[in-house]
Each structure stands twice: as structure tokens, then as C-alpha cells.
Amino acid sequence: MSKVDLPVAPFIRADHPVQAIMTQVILALVPATGFGLFLFGWPAFYLFSITVLSAVLFEAVCLKLAGKSASLFLWDGSALLTGWLLALSLPPWAPWWIGVTGAGLAIVVGKQVYGGIGQNLFNPAMLARVALLVSFPLEMTAWIKPAPLFSEHAPGLLEAWRITFGGSGAIDGLASATVIGHVKTELSQGRPLGDALASGQFGLAGAWLGWSPGSLGETPALLVAGGGVWLLRKRIITWHIPVSLLATVAVLASVFHLVDSARYLGPLWHLGSGGVMLAAFFIATDYVTSPGSPKGQLIFGTGCGLLIFVIRTFGGFPEGVGFAVLLMNALTPVIDYYVRPRIYGRDHKGRPLKLPESRE
């Protein structure tokens, strides 16, 4: 393709192409990803690789079918990022076909059938995650205890190969549940919150640092948040969605926890576990599927936070991040239509401002 050289202003451009943005988002994910791969060992590594690889392959095939330039679109890094985010949200020892199916759902159904980058209504990674959870609930909730690389319980390369590609499943004794899932089960059996947390041997520090069962890259809340703050500083994302999302979850959790601390997890548990941090900084902030105006983004973030808390606390699923984000994605066009910035010289309804009555 030739360089488009429209002779129209502006004749200079900010040097910040799409690829640079995607690269920076991926860089921000590296610490949490590295930690997750270390914590869950070789099976996580296999699953991560196959998910990311198949996302890029699906993208390439779709581009080819659509007759679009691979050089222009494949290297924008968006498929890589989608695969990456999806992999981070999967149970680390899930079989390979979960990753491949998920990548296919994300790229083909979640993105390319809409017309490719920028056209999709739903966040592709979350669409795939939710579709997988609904279709394969067993595989998608098979959590394991941390088994860091080279530790006593960690599977070797071959054993890991059997876990990911051979369908041998998790090693006995490592199977576990996430904090939120465990608490939900225990509460449903009538045990109070304190006992539930104690019986699961969960600690708040473990939740924030990531030393706990959970998705491949979601557990180290601090590392995820660190990457998010770096993105904020780099001005890749703005504060509106992360802050409103986290604040909503925190406020709701605090209120409920204060009212009945034997039933409701506190805000630190909510923020430190599951996919909240990843959603706040990396998923809900997805440009394509979130509102364009700052005010719209505040509404969007608040809605996500509200739904996450409601689904986690009262819903049938232990984790609500995927559903919450998808539901708010569906509202984005409506938000964008009705919530607009005030235009200079006009009031909030778009009418021209009135002239001051008495001018000297």
C-alpha cells in the first residue's frame, strides 16, 4: 500500500502510532505475567504460549480471508494483546484447547466478525473468557495452589506437557479454590466469613502479592496495579475508568462489610483478589469498547464496579469481572450518545449560551 499523503493540515503529527500504544500496554503486563508464569510453572507457560500464538494465527487467517493487509494490521499488536489478556485470565493449568478455543472466540467471534480492530462491541478477551466459563465450567474453575518453578511440587517440563497437552489434569493435592470462590461455597453452607477464610488458609498479603490460587496473571494485584499506574503516567490510559471502578468496588464492599462483617468480604479482599485490578487497568480501559468522553468513562467504570460487586456477592458465579465488563460494553454506545462533553459556547443541552442581559 502506498503512503497516504493527503495534502491537508496538520502537516506535522504526534509521533505515537497504534503499535507504540499496544507495545506499551504489553510492557505494562510483563511483570504480572512473569510472576504468574513463575508461580504456576511450565503448564502455565505452555498455556500462555499456545493462547497468544493461536490468537495471532487466527488474526492472520481472518485478515487473509478479508483481503486486508497483514503488514498493516497484524503488526499493530492488537491480536497479540488480546491473546495475552485472555491467557492471563485463564486457570493456569487449563488444557491447551481451552487456550485455542478461547483465542478463536476472542479473535474471530469477538473481533473480526465485527470488521476487525476498532469495530467490536465487546472486549474480545472478556467475551472469550465468559464464553469459555459458560461452556466449560469445570476446566475454567480448576484452580491450583501456587507451585513455583523449580519448587518441590512444581511439575517438570515433561509432566507439564502432559498437564497441558495430555489431559492428565492437575496433580492431586494442588487442586484448590480462589478466595472468592471458597468464601462463596462456605457461606452457602452457612459458615461465617472468618471461619471460611481460616479454613482456606488465605491471607490478605498473599492475595495482594499474588501468592494464591487464581488465574494465570490476575493474582499479583500489586504488580498488575503497578503496570496500570505506569500506563497512567505514560498517558496511555486516563484515570477515569480505573479510579471509578476500584472506588465503586471499595465503597460497596466497605459498606456491606461494615453492616455485616460475618457475611461480606472487606474492600481489601475484593480489590486484592480475582480479576478486579486487571479489569480496572487493562480490560475496562480497552479503548474500543469503552466510552470516549471522560464523563462517560466515569459512568462506565462505576457501572463495572457495581456489577462486579453485585455478581460476586449475590450472583451464581464466584467472579463477576467478565460479565460486568461485557454488560457495560453493551451500554457504551448508549453512554456515548447521551453523555457528551459540553461544547464551547453552549450549555449542557447543546443550546447556545445566552448573552449576559446587561452589558456595560
Place this chain on the structure above:
Amino acid sequence: MVVLDIDTLWRRRSKIRGGVHPEPRKEATADKPIVTAFPLPERLYLPLQQHLGQPAEPVVRVGEKVLKGQVLAESRGAVSASVHASTSGTVAGIAEYPAPHPSGLPTPTIVLEPDGEDRWIEGEGEVDPFGLSPEEICARVDRAGIVGMGGAAFPSAMKLNLGWKTRINTLIINGGECEPYLTCDDRLMRERAAEIVEGVRIMLHGLQCPTALIAIEDNKPEACAAMLDAAKRHGRIEVVPVPSLYPMGWEKNLVTHLTGKEVPAGGRPTDVGVLLHNVATAYAVQQAIRYGRPLIGRVVTVSGEAVESPRNVEAPLGTLLSELLAFCGHRPERTARYVMGGPMMGDHLPHVQVPLVKRTSGILALTPEEIQAADARPCIRCGRCVSACPVGLLPLEMMSRIRAGQLDAAVNFGLRDCIGCSSCSYVCPSRIPLVHYFKYASGELMARQQAQQKTEWTNRLAEEKRRRLEKAKQAAAQRKAQASVKEDAS
């Protein structure tokens, strides 16, 4: 300097929305003095229309000898401006010549052949501007053919006239110069501060306006200092540094930032008692009123990486831009794009065999590395355009509507409020020419409106004709009936 009152301090807090920080790229020319020794060209090309409104009417004949400053074409109609001889010489022709416009289409132009004597027309000598009445100042500014020199080219006398008719509380002098590359106003303020300040005082007198604020972006400390020094003895004039942010020089941004007032949509700054003029215009007014010199030359920034020694040049109007470029060491083989004005809002020129006109603040020869041409990609809805828009629009939403052909929906999203500042296109990581879409849509809407009016007009004519014919038919039938009655009777 005037003492700040609480009210003004409070208003100063008003916040400017959006904006971008393009690389200034002003260092190439900012520290070099204005070159005044530009050799007289062989021929000067003076378009009859160098301003908004109607073209001027030639008052000289081909072959006529003219003196420097003599009127060549007179303003005609309500909005227009006269054109004067930039030097003494002979009128070599009045013909169509390419205009400095993206289309490169020819426009009626007076061609002047200098005689090299550069002899001024007889005038009344130096005049005390403050002994003149406001009306007389307006009339003289009109006769001097002065237009807004920041780029808009609106006849200045019109604005001054508007001023004392609608009561102006504040005159803002725009020394923002927020466009990258351009330093002509910066240099003018550094070198001719006293003249500019006198020009401002003349404008205040002409407007019968109490105060003037001279707004200068804070990336021009030298210009600021020079202007402060020149203005310190005049209590009614205050020099105000404003943040360096593009488009700080958008007139409504300055109004809001400096006075806290917001100009209603569809209105003008005069609606809130504010009038704006450019610093170069103030200088031109001073020259015209005190010395009787009409607008026949200007300072222009010649810059860009394809220019070996970029600088500001004071050149006679009508000089070919190619000669200005050659004077500064132009390298055509390195040039990817010629731009008249600044790179954010300027016009692309297909070639530079076009004259310097009143509104030309800069001529840039940009290299491929500077313009970084690249393919446009799909919008990823990153929202950078939304944060950059100084008006508060959603450029991405407008663009998607226009692409789908829904122009009315784009209007609903504020298309008509777009000021075309290019901030959105500048920040777009997908390199989408957003402003181009908006200009296209506005043009299309205008064309539709005209077509609609034409249809209505044609329909009305057809209807009138039908009625007329019917009437004639009825009349004929009546006559016939009467005739037959007569016949019967006879």
C-alpha cells in the same frame, strides 16, 4: 503595568480545555533578527483579493506609472480591503495569476514592474494619531488596506467599526503565535515593541475602549520582556503571559482565558465586549496612522528543514514565495510539502510560484521526515481526539457518522462548532485525517443547502409561471367570450 484587581485575578483562573503540545520548532528562526534588506523582485504580483469579502476594484490602467503606497485597487462593498503598490514602478498587467491557495487556481492580479527607485507617494507627513477622531482612525485604517495579519485576513477597519458601534470593554492583542515554526510575531514584538504598543494605543483610541491585554505565550520570554518594557508607561495596556498550548491563539480561547467570559455558539467575541487583533495588525495600524504608510509589506517566517538558512524576512507584498525561499537557501529536492501559514492550520501549496499576500505569516518547505506521511488506520477509539479538542467535541463520533454518510448525525454531534484547529488529527495514533472529514462534511452540507435553495427557487419560478400562464389563459378566454358576446350583439 496596570494593577491587578481581584476581579481580574479571579477570572484568570478560567480553564482552557483540550489542546496539544506540538514540538515548537521555532528555534531555527526565533533568535535571528528580521531581514529587512530583501532585494526588490523583478515583478510583483498583487491579487485583488487578499482578504475576506469582496475583491478590490482596480483603479489603475496597464502601463500606468505608480508610486510606492499608491492605491492600485479600491475596496468595494461592505467587507473588502484596498490594495496598494508595494514599490514604485509600472503596472505591467492586470491578469489572472495563480493564487496562494491549495487549489492553485488563478485569480485577478495586478502585476507591477518595479523601477528600482522605491519612491513613496506624497503624503501629509507624520500625524499625531491621538489628535484624530475615532471615526477618522477607522477611515484611515480602511484606506490603508489593513486586514487581520494572523491568517484570517478580515478587514481590520470593519472590526474597529464594529467595535465602537457595539461597545468594547477589552481589546485583546493576540501575540500567542501558537503555531509551530512561526516566529514572525515573536520577532516583531522583540524588535518593534514600541511601535506595536503605539498601535495598540491607537486602536484603543479608535475603539474608545478602556483596556488592552497583550497575550503572549510564555515560551517567548524575550518578546514578553520587550513588550512589558514598551507598555510599562501606559496604564491601560497590560502584557499577559499565557500558557504555551496549541490552540491558545484561538480567539475564543483567549477571550475565555483572559476575561473568564464565554462567547455563545455562533457569536463573536464582540458579543461579550471583547475585540481581538493580531500584534502584526497593531504594528500595521501604527504605521498607517502615524506615517500614512498603507499595508504594502510584512514580516514572514521562511522555515522548514528544506530551507538552509531559515529566518524572518520583511518583504513587499506580491513577492513570489519561490523568491523568498530561494533567498533563504531553499532545497527543492528535499521538499516534500510547501505550506503557507503554520503546519497545524496552514494551507498546502501545490507550488510556490504564488505571491506573498497580507495573511501570509509563514512559508514552510518541509522534508519527508518532518511530515511523516503514513497510512491511515482504523479508529481504535482511544479518545485522544476527545481530550485534545478545545471545543469539547467528540471527533471520533463525528468522523464515524460522516464515514457512514450521516451528515445530520454529525451536525448533532457538533460539526458546526468545529474550528478546524487540527488538534484531533495531530494526536490521532491511527493518523486519521479527522479535520479533513469535518471540512468535507461542512462543504457537503453547504452544497446541499445551496442545492435545496436552488430547487425551491426553481419550484417557485415554475409555480409562478404556471399561474401566469393560467391567468393569461383565463384572460384570453374572457376576451374571447366578450368578443363573441359583442359579435352576437352586432
